[in-house]
Amino acid sequence: MLTEQSAYTNRWRKVSPVAKGFFSLCGTIAAFAAGSPRTALLIALILAAATIRGAGIPPLRYLRVAAPALLFLAASCLSLVFSLDFGGTTGGAALYPAVAEFPRIAQVCCRSLACLTALLFLSLTTPLPDIITLLRHCKLPDTLLDLMVLCYRTLFVLSEAVHETITAQSARLGYASFRLSLRSLGSLLANLTVQVWQRSQALHLAALARNNDGALRFLESSHANASKSISIAAGAGAVMIALAVALP
Amino acid sequence: MHIMEGFLPVQHAIGWSVASSPFVAYGLHSINKRFREQPEQRMLLGVAAAFTFVLSALKLPSVTGSCSHPTGTGLGAILFGPTAMAPIGAVVLMFQAILLAHGGLTTLGANIFSMAIVGPFAAAAIYRLARTARLPFGFSIFLAASLADLLTYITTSAQLALAFPDPSGGFAASFAKFAGVFAFTQIPLAISEGLLTVVVMNSLVRFNARELQQMKVTTAQELKA
Incomplete structure (x- = not known):
């Protein structure tokens, strides 16, 4: 980006x-x-x-x-x-x-x-x-900030997964027509939805292994x-x- | 359909932010409740926000031959619930403004209202109504996703018409103008997004039925049928 x-x-x-x-x-x-x-x-x-x-x-x-x-x-x-204008000289609408x-x-x-x-x-x-x-200094709610942190940290991982899947689908002419594009994009998103589920489970386990008790805390750069x-x-x-x- | 940074007058920008904030606050309250009951949902919703952001960067083929990007409003509301979509949408719209210069920070409230509140609530309500009326699963999904997309764009048109009423025809003429101009791209886009959401949900039902049941999108009986 x-x-x-x-x-x-x-x-x-x-x-x-x-x-x-x-x-x-x-x-x-x-x-x-x-x-x-x-x-x-x-x-x-x-x-x-x-x-x-x-x-x-x-x-x-x-x-x-x-x-x-x-x-x-x-x-x-x-x-x-x-x-x-709805009341034009012709009676109809006019731009x-x-x-x-x-x-x-x-x-x-x-x-x-x-x-x-x-x-x-x-x-x-x-x-x-x-x-x-x-935004943390501006006292935004912790939950919203946690969503932002998690979103930022995973969006590049998901972008890479999307990029690789599109390359593989394109190599098999998956985007050659409108019907194929819709089908390929649909299976890509379905796969990505499952990845969202699986990756979040893995992240949760990793956080639990590090004694996470709720909010995510990170060191701030000085x-x-x-x-x-x-x-x-x-x-x-x-x-x-x-x-x-x-x-x- | 985002409203550009700095495009709305200051009163409207503040007004839409005030209108959106109770929904975001209630969404955060419901998310906190979910986190207490199911701590693993914290990660799921965070990754879901990234998913929605990535979704908005994909090129969606339109039935008119052009292409645009899916909003993910309908899919997100069906998968994660409409209340959760308000804070998730707020995060995604803020990221789109900062990382892609798409939308803006001053218009964040207005964009949240149309895309993260009206769209998801409409999608969830239409999906529930369609399922109650015993419409087929795929058709219910199509209706929810495409009508949510259309309602999002109608809301944006209304927001623009309120901010910039027509000098002669007032709000009605301005709304007709904005809705008419954007209809050329938004109606085909809504149909494409509806079809895409059906393909996604069909794939999920076929290959990931267990996950859908866990997300409470479908019941065991529906899956058997």
Whole structure:
């Protein structure tokens, strides 16, 4: 997964997740506080620059991660551009471009873009286990955090199993037609469902063998100069919000 | 059908988060109860969350020739129960936002409401109704999975219409527009997901009947029949 690769190899990998989470949150607040599409675009540019220049994420990789979301954003915005009129001159329903709404649509799209860059800043600079630690500090329920930890630790195992099964099925022309694809995918998922059952039983036995008594506990990684990083992130975040509020 | 990060106005983002939180909280309460009675369920639900995430990354062939990804809403609700799907769905949607930039954190509440609450509860209710009406097992599964998919997309369309009412026609026109635009992809997708879920459940009944009985999806009598 490109996001995970970047999260583990970027320049800010060792920076406190609290600082990165705080900066990302400030970015989101600034995006919502931006009074015009131009200001929201400026916020998006600042966040993208912080991710690419600051954390050292290669621009091409950034674009590859952002591309599906950008396409989705374009489709979402396009759906806002048109308005439906039931009482048209022909009597039926008619789609027409809502020209008067264009400034509002531009605002929504630019805000969404800025929020996306804030999300990408967090996901490309912070590994998911660090985000789970951050959520633990935010006092999220233990059960939810346990689900997250188990989900994260097994999703790569299951992804590998899926990849290997698809390769084997494809080698036997399992995806040659719609009917075969449906059948192959169905047997793959049935097999995976059983694996879910079996792997969870094995994990339970392994936990019991280690005297597990309920909640899952893990050592947290320590981050040097955490308070300094948090102060810098808070300062930069405050400047970003101030810019969003001050600019027209 | 996810709503993009930052797309909803702040009042709607907060409102949908508030609407979703009691369901997630009740789901967590029911999961905790399950954990106390059956401690091995802790691992099962964690792995089930990973399964749902992996499921959403698979390409599903659509009857129109295009392809999309299954939501797993119906299958998850039938296998693990609708109440458990709210917290599991919350985890999966959060992972999709962070790892795939699909959906978002500000729209997490709205996406949880449509995909992890409306979809699974609809699937479980339709499946139960169909079984009570003595409809065949495969048809009941198809109805549950495909209608849950459709209801998920209708909920998302309603959420978007509430946030962006049409300047002339208001909520109704906006809902018709969003539902109409997304119907081109979502109706074939719902049919494909329904068919896929039937194939999965048929395979499970054939090869893993004991596991299905343990998950309380089928009874011994149904399996004999």
